[in-house]
């Protein structure tokens with residue numbers, strides 16, 4: 428059973444969070460169907476709830492239910508969403524799945540999903556795991572011709588290798604960018620290597636991604652056993668978790684490339700992840716040689732062997748950058764890595780703006796400053812600080828500020844005098860998708876802001892509420908680009 432089939436079966440037995448039905452509205456998006464499941468999440472294909480001319484027509488929603496979790500599990504989940512959002516904010520790149528928005532699901536009629544964390548991501552068509560599984564079943568699902576277009580078997584194999592080499596190069600490109608940006612992915616595996624519509628690679632799932640301080644960072648003692656480097660099996664668990672360095676990703680890369688460029692088998696034998704882990708230890712202790720799949724072509728065998736050097740120190744010279752240069756200069760490279768047909772030239776900001784512009788739907792063109800305004804939308808103020816949610820005394824410490832200009836830093840100079848509190852109902856008339864990024868106390872982040880009306884006689888007639896300060900997502904047009912607070 429696939430993880431998604433498991434999830435469906437559990438939901439049918441009422442033993443897990445229910446699945447959202449097609450057509451269900453989640454923020455500005457409408458669910459199309461579930462497409463995957465992880466340990467803590469269900470991933471859905473979704474499209475804009477209101478058809479838009481701008482922005483992505485297809486996204487993926489990663490929905491992470493929080494209901495019924497023990498405090499420690501909840502802490503882990505929030506931590507994982509925090510890591511995904513932090514990386515999404517700081518390290519955008521065409522080889523990484525773009526994170527477009529994060530918010531909390533309000534679904535009072537579905538208690539198992541009410542309060543779930545939602546990540547809105549660009550949507551891929553499948554994963555490297557799907558490709559390897561399909562190849563293992565004897566299908567050619569990797570985009571290479573399989574139907575006589577190449578009469579010679581040798582040509583077909585060369586095409587297959589060339590295609591897979593380009594995937595390998597894409598994975599390495601993504602890793603090199605992450606490492607340059609000071610991050611370790613820490614959970615690289617075929618499930619987390621997604622494939623875009625144009626066939627390009629997109630690394631995903633940054634729930635364990637760790638920002639480095641100097642040469643290493645700390646992460647929860649988690650990960651996928653088959654991809655853990657030998658040193659992780661003995662790593663001491665400190666207060667901040669276990670230590671992780673970029674060479675952990677290089678080890679995982681070695682395992683992934685071995686599966687991708689050989690016949691799909693892992694390099695360390697064993698019937699279970701534990702047994703394979705024991706084989707890793709034997710090898711790292713020098714008691715067993717590295718036995719690579721003979722199906723892995725010579726150039727890749729050498730590269731995989733370098734990635735699988737037994738110690739951090741021996742792996743350190745083989746940085747993602749250095750491996751990428753070797754791959755690009757590989758003998759017999761028939762064509763340079765093809766740039767993705769779409770999207771490469773778009774900045775993250777543009778993708779983000781386009782995506783969120785989609786939420787403004789038909790009136791999105793209004794961001795240019797023209798066109799009618801939609802009917803006003805109600806937004807209820809949300810203060811993520813639990814202590815403030817209970818209070819009704821409008822304690823100044825629990826008040827929230829509204830900005831004068833959503834495109835300027837959200838500091839005291841940029842805040843109107845009127846304050847708002849958790850539960851206040853405001854009227855918004857338009858939104859901007861690309862203002863200052865705001866992170867709330869639960870580390871949810873968004874660059875979206877709503878323009879809200881202020882009471883008469885209190886100074887300016889409107890101000891700006893960061894989208895993280897409400898759980899509502901009214902269908903509003905984009906505000907004119909230079910809309911000042913009036």
Ligand SMILES: Nc1ncnc2c1ncn2[C@@H]1O[C@H](COP(=O)(O)OP(=O)(O)OP(=O)(O)O)[C@@H](O)[C@H]1O
Nearest residue numbers: 463464465466468470487548549550551554618632
């Ligand atoms: N942006 C996306 N576009 C298309 N499919 C996706 C996307 N993100 C995830 N998926 C699919 O959903 C599946 C579940 O993803 P998720 O990140 O929730 O968990 P996982 O990485 O498989 O497992 P875990 O994180 O629990 O180890 C993935 O294996 C992938 O097939």
